[in-house]
Amino acid sequence: MDKLLELLNQNAEFTIEQLAVMLGESEKDVKSQIEEYKKKGIIKGTKTLINWDKVPKSGVRAIIELKVTPKPETGFDDIAKIVMSYENVENVYLAASSRYDLIALVNGNTIQEIAEFVSKRLSTLDSVIGTATNFVLTTYKQGGKIFLDDGEEDEQRSMVL
Amino acid sequence: MDYSKILNNKIQGLKPSGIRRFFDIANEMDHVISLSIGEPDFTTPWHVRQEGIESLRRGKTWYSPNKGFVELRGQISNYFARRFDVEYSPDTEILVTVGGSEAIDLCIRTIIDNGDEVLVPQPSFVCYEPMTIMAGGNPVIIRTRSENGFRLTAQELEEAITPKTKLLILPFPNNPTGAVMRKEHLEEIAKVIEKHNLIVLSDEIYGELTYGKERHVSFASIKGMRERTVVVSGFSKSYAMTGWRLGYALGPEPIISQMTKLHQYAIMSAPTTAQYAAIEALKHGDSDIERMREEYDIRRRLIVDGFCKMGLQCFEPEGAFYVFPSIKISGMTSEQFCEELIYAQHVAIVPGTAFGECGEGFARVSYSYSLNHIQEALIRIQRFLEEKKY
Numbered sequence: 001m002d003k004l005l006e007l008l009n010q011n012a013e014f015t016i017e018q019l020a021v022m023l024g025e026s027e028k029d030v031k032s033q034i035e036e037y038k039k040k041g042i043i044k045g046t047k048t049l050i051n052w053d054k055v056p057k058s059g060v061r062a063i064i065e066l067k068v069t070p071k072p073e074t075g076f077d078d079i080a081k082i083v084m085s086y087e088n089v090e091n092v093y094l095a096a097s098s099r100y101d102l103i104a105l106v107n108g109n110t111i112q113e114i115a116e117f118v119s120k121r122l123s124t125l126d127s128v129i130g131t132a133t134n135f136v137l138t139t140y141k142q143g144g145k146i147f148l149d150d151g152e153e154d155e156q157r158s159m160v161l
Numbered sequence: 162m163d164y165s166k167i168l169n170n171k172i173q174g175l176k177p178s179g180i181r182r183f184f185d186i187a188n189e190m191d192h193v194i195s196l197s198i199g200e201p202d203f204t205t206p207w208h209v210r211q212e213g214i215e216s217l218r219r220g221k222t223w224y225s226p227n228k229g230f231v232e233l234r235g236q237i238s239n240y241f242a243r244r245f246d247v248e249y250s251p252d253t254e255i256l257v258t259v260g261g262s263e264a265i266d267l268c269i270r271t272i273i274d275n276g277d278e279v280l281v282p283q284p285s286f287v288c289y290e291p292m293t294i295m296a297g298g299n300p301v302i303i304r305t306r307s308e309n310g311f312r313l314t315a316q317e318l319e320e321a322i323t324p325k326t327k328l329l330i331l332p333f334p335n336n337p338t339g340a341v342m343r344k345e346h347l348e349e350i351a352k353v354i355e356k357h358n359l360i361v362l363s364d365e366i367y368g369e370l371t372y373g374k375e376r377h378v379s380f381a382s383i384k385g386m387r388e389r390t391v392v393v394s395g396f397s398k399s400y401a402m403t404g405w406r407l408g409y410a411l412g413p414e415p416i417i418s419q420m421t422k423l424h425q426y427a428i429m430s431a432p433t434t435a436q437y438a439a440i441e442a443l444k445h446g447d448s449d450i451e452r453m454r455e456e457y458d459i460r461r462r463l464i465v466d467g468f469c470k471m472g473l474q475c476f477e478p479e480g481a482f483y484v485f486p487s488i489k490i491s492g493m494t495s496e497q498f499c500e501e502l503i504y505a506q507h508v509a510i511v512p513g514t515a516f517g518e519c520g521e522g523f524a525r526v527s528y529s530y531s532l533n534h535i536q537e538a539l540i541r542i543q544r545f546l547e548e549k550k551y
Contacts, residue, residue: 007459011532021466022459022532157198 012046051147059109065100067130175291180515187509194538195509196526201401206449209442216437227425229257236443245379253414257431261366261395261408267420268391273298277327282313283517285332304519311340315349328360334367337516337525338485339478344378351383361390367481369399372458400442405435460528467539482529489522506541
């Protein structure tokens with residue numbers, strides 16, 4: 001994998017200067033490489049990784065599986081476009097699975113709200129032939145970061161030479 | 162009771178590691194950002210840990226053969242041929258030990274008689290001198306210089322040799338300087354070794370951690386040197402397996418068989434669980450080495466750049482995971498500098514003098530830490546220098 005992308009994926013707060021040093025390249029090259037990634041849609045944006053489990057009243061999340069009949073011309077794209085246009089849908093994936101085709105990560109204030117969203121908005125779509133709703137209870141790891149605090153210290157190494 | 166009368170004189174004469182006191186300060190302080198530790202921050206790759214666990218599950222809890230499991234020795238043999246181009250017979254030329262440290266101890270005790278001189282280039286890891294003394298030998302320090310990239314030169318070597326010289330310790334890639342010896346440098350050393358009929362203990366524990374285009378060259382791969390070299394290496398640094406305590410020695414059968422005798426009496430055999438894990442590491446771990454090496458390389462660039470920008474002169478290290486900046490600009494001794502830094506900014510780095518008197522004026526900084534951790538430490542060191550107006 002591209003080392004520049006790997007570093008940005010690790011920490012979006014690295015400056016151009018730091019990235020250039022770490023990669024042993026010029027700042028100018030790093031800058032133009034990032035511009036190119038943006039232009040090509042490889043870099044889609046930057047956001048903060050938040051552990052919502054620790055934020056009071058931050059609502060609930062569910063992973064929704066959708067079994068879908070693909071359209072003759074456009075396959076799964078049309079239905080995916082409809083699903084992803086809802087603001088409360090955070091991620092949408094096409095899956096290679098025998099059980100379902102699309103997976104959507106959905107946010108809501110309450111369990112009822114999500115249940116209602118699925119039954120009224122998603123199940124009723126023409127090509128959707130089945131759904132399964134999985135509520136998220138705990139986020140253990142996300143975006144490559146461990147979210148779970150289980151009392152284990154990060155730095156347990158003893159001082160030795 | 163006067164214990165000094167019953168305790169062995171040589172061991173009483175050994176200086177306690179000067180670094181202990183400093184570590185005690187660091188350990189008692191809160192919110193210390195440490196760049197002082199000499200081991201990988203990575204945990205052992207999961208597939209390797211799993212093999213260790215699996216061996217326990219299957220009840221593999223007995224001693225291994227004295228020399229180590231046949232399969233492990235076979236894998237070490239393949240590995241060393243594959244990565245460093247030197248062949249060793251798994252039956253007679255490989256001994257699995259409790260870390261590289263045991264292999265160093267065994268080798269020195271196997272070679273050295275009372276009064277023999279052992280050449281120890283410094284700055285270097287702390288164990289060579291005391292182990293030589295305990296074996297009845299006399300350590301002779303060779304001071305390497307920053308202007309030579311902390312490499313050992315043939316001239317420095319030649320000047321240190323006397324009729325009593327028997328063994329040269331060759332600790333490269335070097336802890337604490339990060340210096341490496343390239344093929345051409347090793348060839349110069351080899352001529353002197355041959356001329357004076359010496360034995361070499363080549364401590365290549367950091368052999369997988371070199372940066373830049375050229376890979377580490379094993380001293381045993383230099384023409385004529387295999388028959389007079391004991392290579393010491395292990396799993397700690399390359400596979401992030403420090404706590405498993407597993408290393409090995411490679412060398413000519415007459416030396417390895419004597420070392421094995423000593424190992425058999427003193428240790429019996431290396432840890433069984435660790436050996437099963439190590440087999441997996443050697444079979445499927447090449448990509449783990451690469452992944453960690455690349456990460457170290459990124460950190461190395463960041464930290465060297467950081468020190469240079471602060472005005473702390475820093476020789477570019479090409480191996481291991483340490484930088485060895487000069488702190489002479491402060492006018493303080495290494496110990497004073499490190500102590501003031503830890504009190505003022507809670508950053509722990511190691512005084513260069515922990516690795517020999519000639520480390521005075523330098524400090525060892527480990528980059529075996531996450532990028533965020535390194536960045537924070539650099540900011541604090543910068544603040545320290547600004548406040549002190551250096």
